[in-house]
Amino acid sequence: MYVDQGESRVCGIEFSMGEAPAFIEDDLQKGFSNGFDLKSKDSTPTVIGNKAYLIGGADDESIRVQVLDHSRGGWVNPTVLGTKPKPCKGHSAVPLNEGQILVIQKGSSIDDGVWFLEVDTQYVREQRKILGTEVVAWSKGVKGNAEKPVVISGPSGVGKGTLISMLMKEFPSMFGFSVSHTTRAPRNMEMDGIHYHFTERSVMEKDIKDGKFLEFASVHGNLYGTSVEAVEVVADAGKRCILDIDVQGARSVRASSLEAIFIFVSPPSMEELEKRLRARGTETEEQILKRLRNAQAEMEQGKSSGIFDHFLYNDNLEECYENLKELLGLDGNVTAAPKSSPYGVDLPLDLSISKIDQKIIINRGNPELKTATKDLIGLDLSTLKGGAPRRTRGLNVYAIDSFSDELNGFNQLS
Numbered sequence: 191m192y193v194d195q196g197e198s199r200v201c202g203i204e205f206s207m208g209e210a211p212a213f214i215e216d217d218l219q220k221g222f223s224n225g226f227d228l229k230s231k232d233s234t235p236t237v238i239g240n241k242a243y244l245i246g247g248a249d250d251e252s253i254r255v256q257v258l259d260h261s262r263g264g265w266v267n268p269t270v271l272g273t274k275p276k277p278c279k280g281h282s283a284v285p286l287n288e289g290q291i292l293v294i295q296k297g298s299s300i301d302d303g304v305w306f307l308e309v310d311t312q313y314v315r316e317q318r319k320i321l322g323t324e325v326v327a328w329s330k331g332v333k334g335n336a337e338k339p340v341v342i343s344g345p346s347g348v349g350k351g352t353l354i355s356m357l358m359k360e361f362p363s364m365f366g367f368s369v370s371h372t373t374r375a376p377r378n379m380e381m382d383g384i385h386y387h388f389t390e391r392s393v394m395e396k397d398i399k400d401g402k403f404l405e406f407a408s409v410h411g412n413l414y415g416t417s418v419e420a421v422e423v424v425a426d427a428g429k430r431c432i433l434d435i436d437v438q439g440a441r442s443v444r445a446s447s448l449e450a451i452f453i454f455v456s457p458p459s460m461e462e463l464e465k466r467l468r469a470r471g472t473e474t475e476e477q478i479l480k481r482l483r484n485a486q487a488e489m490e491q492g493k494s495s496g497i498f499d500h501f502l503y504n505d506n507l508e509e510c511y512e513n514l515k516e517l518l519g520l521d522g523n524v525t526a527a528p529k530s531s532p533y534g535v536d537l538p539l540d541l542s543i544s545k546i547d548q549k550i551i552i553n554r555g556n557p558e559l560k561t562a563t564k565d566l567i568g569l570d571l572s573t574l575k576g577g578a579p580r581r582t583r584g585l586n587v588y589a590i591d592s593f594s595d596e597l598n599g600f601n602q603l604s
């Protein structure tokens with residue numbers, strides 16, 4: 191078991207992966223005279239093998255990392271890859287294995303505060319070869335093992351947005367909307383970042399070129415697209431992602447690595463579709479006519495393309511919504527209430543962390559661990575997937591109750 195002692199560990203330099211070689215100890219001490227502030231509350235040296243990783247302080251708007259590498263003659267500023275954590279009020283770090291350090295940010299919410307610094311994983315080794323420098327890479331720990339995303343397509347005015355709103359309203363903790371980018375102008379009630387990311391065509395075209403989009407298409411004369419980030423932020427929150435995209439977009443997603451279920455919504459008739467579009471009152475006459483012309487082709491493609499797993503017929507809205515819920519497995523027994531879990535809790539400044547096998551215990555400020563209370567949070571590391579340069583998914587965060595096995599194990603070991 192490894193126990194992070196907080197500040198005393200920083201000053202006393204604890205060696206966690208076996209005894210540190212003497213030269214590392216010497217070099218670390220030299221660090222004091224070379225201006226490395228090892229005594230600083232927010233700097234944590236963590237030793238793995240023949241190297242020490244000094245994590246702390248701010249650099250380019252993220253936490254700074256320096257590597258003490260005896261074979262390279264001392265302290266090195268590595269190339270830092272991945273999405274980097276913002277500077278924070280302090281952190282605790284614990285090595286998980288020879289390749290990863292777990293960093294918990296103090297004073298943040300647990301949803302944002304769990305990070306992995308990869309120092310010797312396959313990705314880091316590959317990058318080290320390519321770049322020829324010392325490399326470390328950050329990856330954010332997220333829940334993210336949600337069910338398959340749901341792609342909903344259908345002609346303009348058929349009721350996609352209405353059905354999605356109903357679903358999000360009834361199951362807010364279960365579903366998250368993939369906010370697309372578009373070059374079309376916002377409608378009256380539409381908010382940037384909520385309904386769409388409204389953007390300039392040139393900016394969007396550059397982002398598409400830079401590989402930031404999962405899919406994109408030209409629809410009714412405007413550019414629309416789903417960014418990789420739009421889908422990831424929903425998955426990060428452990429929610430099931432809903433994408434409202436056209437048939438071309440659905441085809442691209444089908445061909446991508448994103449495993450999703452595909453639903454096509456049809457209107458009862460073209461006359462009814464026109465009525466709904468006109469009644470919505472958000473388009474000019476010219477735009478309505480263009481949408482109606484396109485609707486015909488979309489209906490044909492939707493039915494014949496083989497892309498869609500399910501077809502919904504939106505005549506009576508309530509009936510259609512019930513059918514949608516049924517095919518998503520949301521029958522009458524599903525409750526909309528979120529499960530009680532420590533997600534969303536804040537991590538205080540005086541936390542400490544301990545590692546037992548594949549589990550991390552975060553003590554939120556109760557120094558007497560034996561009187562375990564709601565102050566203890568467990569992190570199960572055995573379900574982790576992915577890693578730098580993207581997210582580390584499958585983070586299982588749970589409240590530890592005083593009689594749990596984890597705690598008995600902890601008490602015996604401490």
Ligand SMILES: Nc1nc2c(ncn2[C@@H]2O[C@H](COP(=O)(O)OP(=O)(O)O)[C@@H](O)[C@H]2O)c(=O)[nH]1
Pocket residue numbers: 342343344345346347351370371374405406407409410414415416434435436437438439440
């Ligand atoms: N391919 C693709 N289509 C999208 C995306 N976002 C929205 N769309 C589609 O663009 C079309 C027009 O959307 P919008 O302008 O909001 O009009 P509405 O469908 O009449 O509400 C609809 O078919 C949407 O499904 C996206 O990110 N990618």
Ligand SMILES: Nc1ncnc2c1ncn2[C@@H]1O[C@H](COP(=O)(O)OP(=O)(O)O)[C@@H](O)[C@H]1O
Pocket residue numbers: 344345346347348349350351352353466467469470504505506507508510
């Ligand atoms: N089953 C339905 N019956 C009558 N009106 C509907 C039905 N479903 C949706 N609507 C209405 O039709 C209009 C278009 O729906 P909307 O959800 O904006 O379509 P989409 O997102 O597919 O373009 C809205 O004014 C909505 O209230």
